[in-house]
Amino acid sequence: MKPAPALAQGFPDLSGMRIAREPHWFRWISAALIVVVLAAIARAFANGQIEWSYVSRFLTAKVILEGIVNTMVMAVLAMMLGIFLGIVVAIMRLSPNPVLKSVAAGYIWLFRGTPLILQLLLWFNLALVFPTIGIPGLWSARAVDVMTPFLAALLGLGINQGAYTSEVMRAGMLSVDIGQYEAAQAIGMGRLRALRRIVLPQAMRVVIPPLGNEFISMVKATSLASVIQYPELLHNAENIYYANSRVIELLIVAGLWYLLVVSILTPLQMLLERRFARGTLRLAR
Amino acid sequence: MTKPLVAIRSVAKNFGEFQALKNVSLDVWPGEVMCLIGASGSGKTTLLRCVNQLATIDAGGIWLDGELLGVREQGGKLHRLSEREIGRQRLKTGMVFQRFNLFPHKTALENITEGPTQVQGRKLDEVRAEAIELLRRVGLATKADSYPAQLSGGQQQRVAIARALAMKPMLMLFDEPTSALDPELVGEVLAVIKELARSGMTMMVVTHELGFAREVADRVVYMDQGAIVEQGRASDVLGAPREERTKAFLSAVI
Numbered sequence: 001m002k003p004a005p006a007l008a009q010g011f012p013d014l015s016g017m018r019i020a021r022e023p024h025w026f027r028w029i030s031a032a033l034i035v036v037v038l039a040a041i042a043r044a045f046a047n048g049q050i051e052w053s054y055v056s057r058f059l060t061a062k063v064i065l066e067g068i069v070n071t072m073v074m075a076v077l078a079m080m081l082g083i084f085l086g087i088v089v090a091i092m093r094l095s096p097n098p099v100l101k102s103v104a105a106g107y108i109w110l111f112r113g114t115p116l117i118l119q120l121l122l123w124f125n126l127a128l129v130f131p132t133i134g135i136p137g138l139w140s141a142r143a144v145d146v147m148t149p150f151l152a153a154l155l156g157l158g159i160n161q162g163a164y165t166s167e168v169m170r171a172g173m174l175s176v177d178i179g180q181y182e183a184a185q186a187i188g189m190g191r192l193r194a195l196r197r198i199v200l201p202q203a204m205r206v207v208i209p210p211l212g213n214e215f216i217s218m219v220k221a222t223s224l225a226s227v228i229q230y231p232e233l234l235h236n237a238e239n240i241y242y243a244n245s246r247v248i249e250l251l252i253v254a255g256l257w258y259l260l261v262v263s264i265l266t267p268l269q270m271l272l273e274r275r276f277a278r279g280t281l282r283l284a285r
Numbered sequence: 286m287t288k289p290l291v292a293i294r295s296v297a298k299n300f301g302e303f304q305a306l307k308n309v310s311l312d313v314w315p316g317e318v319m320c321l322i323g324a325s326g327s328g329k330t331t332l333l334r335c336v337n338q339l340a341t342i343d344a345g346g347i348w349l350d351g352e353l354l355g356v357r358e359q360g361g362k363l364h365r366l367s368e369r370e371i372g373r374q375r376l377k378t379g380m381v382f383q384r385f386n387l388f389p390h391k392t393a394l395e396n397i398t399e400g401p402t403q404v405q406g407r408k409l410d411e412v413r414a415e416a417i418e419l420l421r422r423v424g425l426a427t428k429a430d431s432y433p434a435q436l437s438g439g440q441q442q443r444v445a446i447a448r449a450l451a452m453k454p455m456l457m458l459f460d461e462p463t464s465a466l467d468p469e470l471v472g473e474v475l476a477v478i479k480e481l482a483r484s485g486m487t488m489m490v491v492t493h494e495l496g497f498a499r500e501v502a503d504r505v506v507y508m509d510q511g512a513i514v515e516q517g518r519a520s521d522v523l524g525a526p527r528e529e530r531t532k533a534f535l536s537a538v539i
Contacts, residue, residue, distance in 0.1 A: 177386070179382060179384055179386035180386060180388065182339050182380075182382065182386060183380075183382065183386035183387070183388070183445075184388075185339060185372075185375065186337060186339070186375060186378075186379070186380035186382075186449070187375075187399065187400030187404060187448065187449075187452055188372045188373070188375050188376045188400060188404040188405075188452065189372065189400075189403065189404055190368050190369060190372050191368060193403065193404075197399065197403060198388055201390050202388075202389065202390055205390075276390075278390050278432070279389045279390045279391065279392075279432035279433065279434055
């Protein structure tokens with residue numbers, strides 16, 4: 001057996017040497033500048049025309065708490081309606097049937113193409129178009145009684161959300177490999193069962209981050225329902241400042257609540273993502 | 286007189302301008318193991334997908350177990366079958382894909398029980414017992430609760446074979462079952478397919494493994510440019526090909 005050849009000379013031994021820490025002067029200077037700017041802003045607000053005692057007094061006022069409950073109820077219900085519509089419309093868009101396809105495309109075009117606040121006002125004022133609504137011969141009612149602020153907000157927010165969610169869902173379904181459809185078909189599944197059992201669960205993993213984003217937008221979009229008298233957080237805050245003129249204080253109260261809710265939602269989204277990541281390598285063990 | 290399990294008559298299939306299959310006719314007899322060989326683009330995979338109706342044929346007809354696939358003859362015209370009826374016909378065939386196509390969000394066991402419980406409406410308890418037996422048969426009894434991502438390619442393909450067998454098909458279709466595998470994993474998958482062949486299962490296998498074809502196939506079919514060029518006993522087609530094109534292909538491969 002031949003001995004291993006000797007290593008060439010001229011390459012010094014580096015073992016035992018550490019990589020030196022750099023001083024990073026620029027980071028220190030920029031951090032100090034930012035602290036100064038932030039302190040100036042904080043000082044300005046502290047000395048500004050804000051009565052902080054009003055903020056703390058109204059932060060847990062009954063009307064405000066009712067407002068945040070109504071905001072969350074509306075956000076959850078409208079999001080559920082939006083997700084339901086989104087799935088249905090996404091399946092329609094991906095269907096081979098040209099009628100279903102165009103209906104879905106038309107829905108997205110209409111509700112994504114007009115401002116949400118306009119849609120809310122239209123739903124709320126539906127009674128101007130149809131004084132009575134119902135099924136001829138079976139049931140009818142005055143539209144003013146049916147189209148409450150709650151229902152108008154739910155329809156306006158949910159149907160608008162459906163148009164956006166359908167695109168998110170469609171992207172999720174397209175992200176699933178075509179081989180998954182084929183494997184599902186090969187064991188005798190029809191299109192809808194393959195979608196429900198095989199494709200959608202895999203699409204969920206992809207759509208949850210954008211859906212979480214959409215839900216956070218939804219929580220804040222409910223504030224638009226204040227224009228149609230739905231008693232959500234901003235609407236109730238406004239009602240208070242109409243009475244006591246503490247506009248900024250109550251806007252800060254509402255803002256703090258929105259921030260709190262959104263801060264809680266972010267970790268919830270992570271839990272949900274974990275739930276749907278079943279079988280992926282990163283979390284398999 | 287026995288009838289062929291699969292009868293393919295004058296089948297044509299086009300993808301736009303490209304003629305994937307040109308006037309192909311072929312019988313597969315009960316218990317026969319048929320290997321389809323040929324260069325990529327020769328139409329062998331397309332033929333297999335037509336038998337499983339993952340691709341629809343443009344002309345001709347395919348009969349499986351005496352039943353015309355995909356269409357019904359009525360008043361001198363052919364009418365396409367509903368999705369439900371096509372699904373029912375598919376249950377007679379089991380398909381194994383080149384890229385396994387296991388459901389990644391389900392365990393090995395759930396992959397196998399999905400079809401029998403969801404499509405055939407059978408009880409999970411009895412299906413699970415069968416699925417565990419199938420996993421044992423493909424040598425993966427200990428992997429029932431593993432997700433596909435935790436299995437090697439060879440193990441995934443063996444689960445895929447078990448998944449297809451769980452539907453109790455009368456015909457098994459293999460679409461290049463070892464082409465996506467690392468070389469050292471090919472043997473374990475071929476061993477499972479060989480065992481299946483010995484058990485009397487009727488099979489159509491698209492493969493590049495000529496050694497496997499020589500060992501297992503009752504008949505080897507060589508295809509080129511969407512047509513069958515030569516077919517016969519494995520020893521004849523692979524050992525002493527008559528057609529020039531077959532000779533050229535074999536000398537290029539070996």
